[in-house]
Amino acid sequence: MTKLPQIGKPISRLEGRLKVTGSAKYAGEYEAEDLLYGYVVNSTITKGKITVIDTTEAKTLEGVIEIFTHENKPSTAWFDFQYADMDAPPGTVFKPLKDNDIKYNGQPIALVVAATFEMARYAATKIKLAYTEEKFETNLQSNLHKARDTKKGLASMLKPPPPKPTGDFEEAYQNSFVQSSGEFKHGTEHHNPMEMFATTVIYEGKDQLKIYDKTQGTINSQMYVANVFGLKMKNVQVIAPFVGGAFGSGLRPQYQLFMAVMASLKLKRNVRVTLDRAQMYTFGHRPPTVQFTKFGAEKNGKVNAIYHKAIGETSQFEDYVEIVVNWANMLYPAENTLLEHQVVPLDVYSPLDMRAPGGSTGMHAIEITMDDLAYKLNIDPLELRLINYSEKDKSSDKEYSSKELRNCYLEGAKKFGWSNRNPEPRSMKRGNKLVGYGMATGIWDANRLLARVQAIMTSDGKVAIKSAVTDIGTGTQTIMTQIAADELGLRLEDITFLYADSKMPFAPIQGGSFTTATVGPAVKAACKALNEKLFRKAKHLKNAVLSEMKFEDVIFSEGFIIVKNNPETKISIAEIFAANGGKEIKTTNTSMPNPLRYGKKARAVHSAVFVEVEVDEELGIIEVKRAVTAVAAGKIINPKTAESQILGGMIWGISKTLHEETITDHNFGKYMNPNLAEYHIPVHADIQDLNVIFVEENDTFVNDLGVKGVGEIGVVGMPPAIANAIFHATGKRINDLPIHFDKLL
Structure with missing residues (x-):
């Protein structure tokens, strides 16, 4: 008891x-009588038109019930898909099987429905296809000159644009005692949850559906289905008690939901559509991003000028944006700021929120730039952050509802043993390994x-x-x-x-x-x-x-x-x-939240991250030996599950910094490693001593419980802390992620 x-x-x-x-059942595991199975056929070109889609042979196979293409797709409601998805960015939502246009490589172009999954998959190989190809662009780096400001929409309410410039950045930067500038890049990343996307639709008669879906929002999927297919909301039930990881990939309804519902309504049968691992790379990803920073500081370490620009990838049909450049001035109050965020439309599917979207991207550049300033000033990196500490979010000119970041710094540093650090790069060794200590700050919104x-x-x-x-x-x-x-x-x-x-x-x-x-x-x-x-x-x-x-x-x-x-x-x-x-x-x-009161204060969760790395002096192999993350996130409801969230974020931070990268061959506009053999993620041997500290923080403003979220904050500070530790170990400043050993040779 x-x-x-x-x-x-x-x-x-x-x-x-x-x-x-x-014993837990996931979306693709629910039993149903006379269940049919759907298998999705994906485009093998990147841009162009389908000229032939011949399903004759496939339809003759025993067990094949129907094959849906743009030529025979049932009509959908007049209601625009855009308003059927509460997480859609500005633009025009992608409509599966709408016509013969190919917008990106891997686009779903047909659904085979059969009595068994195996037959549906086999029949898909018998569909004859012909295309006319068009010139495409998938390379962000070679298209930076096409960068433009983003369109605004409802999504900007939770993803506000960069604050307006303040002061005179250029003059302040040029007159700064020290200056630090950098260019930062990271490539495409995919979510890769263990559970693949699946939808099981139970047809209950008279266009009434019970749907088991892999989703991060049952009501979002319900709205999508009801509006797209012209059904009454009360006739659509979406259930998702167990989700085998999502990390943002389940925020929007994915195309297997559309396919399964379409087939079920047309055939008046129970239908399941499950994507395979390679198909998990055909919707949504963390967008490759290029960033530029220029920070200036006075002799005493006070930051007086901040420039941060980010250019991210988006699709040709939607403007996906992240909060990348807003963070620096929330942490380090500077009188002179210039913050810019642009996107480059490319022939890819729209990017999608991935754990700590924008934050893990932007803080990487910000915290490496701060680290570089510290070395140029000959000030300890931790001390530099304390010098620039503020109880106010300078970007909005509002006080924080609570901010125990100072105690995160102090308690984290003590637990880690930061004072044992020799500040000189390449000064600490253990056998043939160079040892480096690095630290960084983390911040994430505390919304409700x-x-x-x-x-x-x-x-x-x-x-x-x-x-x-x-x-x-x-x-x-x-x-x-x-x-x-x-x-x-x-x-x-x-x-x-x-x-x-x-x-x-x-x-x-x-x-x-x-x-x-x-x-x-x-x-x-x-x-x-x-x-x-x-x-x-x-x-x-x-x-x-x-x-x-x-x-x-x-x-x-x-x-x-x-x-x-x-x-x-x-x-x-x-x-x-x-x-x-x-x-x-x-x-x-x-x-x-009370809208009249809620906006009067800035609300954020904070962290301080300390990392020790070893770098093999001859081989360049990098190991994260230990890390401490100190978090201030209001009241912690359950220390066990909260610690699990932070540890998971720290592991992802290691993965993002040293492992994860989706490789694109821009000659084909195609992802070349859509599998867990070649898309590298950490294994047990990569993860060593990780510690989490929850710093006491009382906040009666954020909500009645005084709680803030911990899902994202575990990720944001890890990549820069690791990169800063690698610099301390080797004397090499590497700004591009992931950092592989070849960059240190």
């Missing part, structure tokens, strides 16, 4: 056993959106909490149960958190590290409202001992309403239900 309070306890994930035993939650108590004293929110592996189910247990005064065992079903109360897509801050307060509000209902009923009981009490005078604990200053005076929940005829008591509540 567990006891209160639950918030702050390192509770193991409630669904953990289901996952590790293989609208959410609704329902709480239902039954006569046995058990409570069901309902929300459409997904749990993409972060521990959402567990921490929401902890929040509910504390608010209701019940044990964890008495709470069931039901989630990831579009029929449940509204929750936004799970991303941006805002889920706990968004859904958590709604859980708290619904549970409080349920308690208030119980209290009102208790006051009206015959011979009620609480009749003269106010709600503030009582507490709820393990099935009783108890008077605070007289614990012997109490009423059991069972008595209330007996008087209520045993009927369930429920409430549905909405929680959202």
